[in-house]
Amino acid sequence: MITIASDFGSPYPAAMKGVLCQRTDARLVDVAHDFPRQDVRAAAFWLREVLPYFPPATHLVVVDPGVGTDRDAIVVRAGEHVLVGPDNGVLLPAARRFAPADDRETYVIDETSLEPVEPTGRGTTPRSGLGREHGDSSGRSETGRRPASNTFHGRDVFAPAAAAVHDADRDALEDLSTLSPVDEYVDLELPAPTLEPAPSDPDCAVGEVMVVDGFGNVITNVPGRFLEGRNEIVADGEIVPVGETFAAVDPGERLATVGSHGNVELDVNRGRGDEAFGLEAGDRVVLEAA
Amino acid sequence: MITIASDFGSPYPAAMKGVLCQRTDARLVDVAHDFPRQDVRAAAFWLREVLPYFPPATHLVVVDPGVGTDRDAIVVRAGEHVLVGPDNGVLLPAARRFAPADDRETYVIDETSLEPVEPTGRGTTPRSGLGREHGDSSGRSETGRRPASNTFHGRDVFAPAAAAVHDADRDALEDLSTLSPVDEYVDLELPAPTLEPAPSDPDCAVGEVMVVDGFGNVITNVPGRFLEGRNEIVADGEIVPVGETFAAVDPGERLATVGSHGNVELDVNRGRGDEAFGLEAGDRVVLEAA
């Protein structure tokens, strides 16, 4: 199985799926293609929360603001899962969730050794002339090999790499000629909150909004147990009831609850928490005992 | 085959798909994940119109404004189809379309008897500490079993139930230890229009807007035969031409037509009917012979 996640919107992911279908019979499952654009941290958070619900799989991830720069393309084996994507940290929080460091290996992809991606068919190219894509010699190297596009590594680099990795022996990835082990990579850590006076029994949490979901729920990095035993808290200076479910408060009312990822969420029953609390991803948030 | 429908947006459905892939080899087909948020009636309408085009299947439906309350999770077998979702009526209009009452059975799901959903991997949990999700003892019952989240039953209850039901004998669901037959459930009926002077030959229909689709087409509950033999009607006091197709009127012009679901639609050729008619889901609409 290959899962696919990106910030590409539509229809670019279809080209990735086409390449995958050309090269492997793996089952394909979309995770999401509407991650916040070029927001590595938001994608890393969602992947950490969602991917562990899948059985062992190859996870193709393309959230890649540095596409076309010299950032590497990497493969991370983490326990029984394998992740493929850019070396910008987006894979790491999920990889750490999958397996401890002694059961993880990281490889850099030699892009030049991948079989080049070519569109099928032998029809006419556009009347308007040829870009680098379509067979003119100008874009080819001296060996005649067409280089990857500078802007769509999802199609030209990551999808072929994911297909190759999927069909290889997960425990012998070092045998793939396209992969070389590396020790250095961008090791993104999602931010941790400050819990006072003690992490084990906090009365105050200074945290951060990790993401806002499509419902407008404000998902913080404060662990859900901050709400244990509390009927209300003070969030950014205002008293907010604590509920086990949205329905604990009337429609339109605010509440703090523990989200499905285990963190404190600031929500509105049948409404948008982000608007009610005036918060967005990256904002600092202070929670206190009431 | 398992179809999946929700109002979850993205990326939450991916966690449901992960759980399904862990527990069954069933083919998965997305119906929609952008149903109007927490609008049981709109989802019930769409499901009734769309699901009957599928071959016999298990249909997983999560539009669940009461998540975390004591509303039950239910399974409805209706002819050769099986529906899984919350007991809020969302399944019933489709179930009635599938089969008459004497070929339908309803079961309540014993959530505590489902094999708990656990993320895969044995890596580190977030540095920030542990919520109820991630293995701390605080959220577990005395038996050590992790309870379902209060906010994401799609992942923790309905997906496991759908996998179990799919892999069971459809005609012996009572043998599943997680299911108990029930006679009482929320039996949602979608509203019917008033047709005067007689339903068989109406000159006036007082109906309701069921949904507005993504094109802005206003889909009413008035049966399409109201338009038969008419070249124009009066909709909310204004004369509107009747057309067999959008192209019956010029681009930008309004028309009444019979939609693909068999009901009267108020549309604009290459435009948005909801804006032109000033109508939204739930609004009353009066159609009269011109």
Place this chain on the structure above:
Amino acid sequence: MITIASDFGSPYPAAMKGVLCQRTDARLVDVAHDFPRQDVRAAAFWLREVLPYFPPATHLVVVDPGVGTDRDAIVVRAGEHVLVGPDNGVLLPAARRFAPADDRETYVIDETSLEPVEPTGRGTTPRSGLGREHGDSSGRSETGRRPASNTFHGRDVFAPAAAAVHDADRDALEDLSTLSPVDEYVDLELPAPTLEPAPSDPDCAVGEVMVVDGFGNVITNVPGRFLEGRNEIVADGEIVPVGETFAAVDPGERLATVGSHGNVELDVNRGRGDEAFGLEAGDRVVLEAA
């Protein structure tokens, strides 16, 4: 494999998938369902750019502003690929990319000979009465056959045709009783730019915006080689730097680059090119040597 592309949004494509699942075991892959509404040219452009990355497949395409008029439904075999959709030109640019004219065949679909699409189940129809959809006799022909809806040929015509074509011998489509060869069809050519003083070495390109993607990137029809050897160009009178990647300029800054389709794009690094350049699909654009 059947790929599916439309401008239907949601949940209409699910009904098409249901029909496909009823009639074939083919693997289904979504290309996109959010093509610009009823914009044949935009869809034709995207399909030409995306479909060639798939292995040989049946491609179901429904962008059909003339639904319900007398426009034909057609099938185009182009090399190893088969396309199914309305005869409005949307299939042709992809077909030409797949294969030259002597390896293409076009057929018209006899809609009346397709096995009619019927919803499954034998349950109750809506209390409100029956539209043409739901079994009343009024909408049936004298043979008792239910006609296709006037507004949803994706479900009632194109999906059944795609299933039939997929399961037939691609090289003997003329044996299908539902297909008849035709020589005349709408042969859409996407517009070509004017390149002066010579196409081989242009200093000035008068082109057009083909589409704006979800990132706001403005995709023109000017071939990417216009940018070769240039550090900046003049786009609609303003100097714009040329970059190999978005990251060649600072976030928020404009650039011209060669997109993944080989054409000149006018973009903003981590921003929206359409807003910065004031351009939308169909606009004329003039690029000049700086």
